[in-house]
Amino acid sequence: MSEHDPSQLRISDADRHRVAEVLREAAAEGRIDLEELDERLETAYAAKVYADLVPITIDLPGDSRLPVPAQPQPQPRPMAVPDGLPAAEYPTSIAVMGGVDRKGVWQVGESHTAVAVMGGICIDLRQARFTSHETVVNAYAVWGGIDVVVNAGTRVIVDGVGIMGAFEQGRDRVAPDVGPDSPVVRVKGFALMGAVSVIRKAMPGEPGPLRRKMLGH
Structure with a gap:
């Protein structure tokens, strides 16, 4: 696993005790039986990293007391872009029981990998360089969600699989304006009991169709 994967960070005794409390309350509410409670408690107290806790809590309602790993992200690498504006490059976006936003002016290479596990990621490519x-966006959502946002001048190819989930392009919020020189974004991967959505929107600061209608344009 990558050293930047927060699911592989070590947990504390306090984390184990919080999970044990959630499991005991779930048993008291009849969500799991006593035999399951014993098995899950044994697993919780033997857990070493955050990923070990996911299988024993994934089928229980969300609880704010569940431990959430810190979200160490790759440090942005300064890059020079054609118009002289400074930009940062992020090769990956990882959200485990948390959230990550990529937006504004940033540099995107030939591929970007996004992984959301019980978390959410927004990859806004409208101002990206x-x-x-x-560009290939490899999107993997497991009990989580990933939104990919593009502008009117970007050609999009959605080529993923939804497994008890959705992997799709939503309705455009702005009319596409693509040509032979338009950049191409190919979104691949899968959504397992989660969702990967591609949405076309107006550039930040520009009014969308509804806003223009309200303004009388």
Whole structure:
């Protein structure tokens, strides 16, 4: 596993005790039986990293007391872009029981990998600087959600699989305006009991169709 994967961070005794309390309350509410409670408590107290806790709590309602790992993200790497604006490059976005937003002016290479496990990620490419004509976004959502946002001038190809979930392009919020030189974003991967959505929106600061209608344009 990558050293940046928060699911592989070590947990504390306090984390184990919080999970044990949640499990005991679930048993008291009749969500799990006593035999399951014993098995899950044994697993909780033997857990070493946050990922060990996911299988024993995934089928229980969300609880704010469940331990949430810190979200160490790759440090942005300063890059030079054609128009001289400074930009940062993020090769990955990882959200485990948390959230990650990529937006504004940032540089995207030939590929970007996003992994959401019981968390949410927004990859806003409207102001992104592409280093190649075609960019592949590898999106994997497991009990989580990933939104990919593009502007009117970006061609989008959605090529993923939804497994008891959705992997799709939503309705455009702004009319597409693509041509032969338009950058291509290909979104691949899968959504397992989660969702990966691609949405076309107006550039930040520009009014969308509804706003223009309200303004009388």
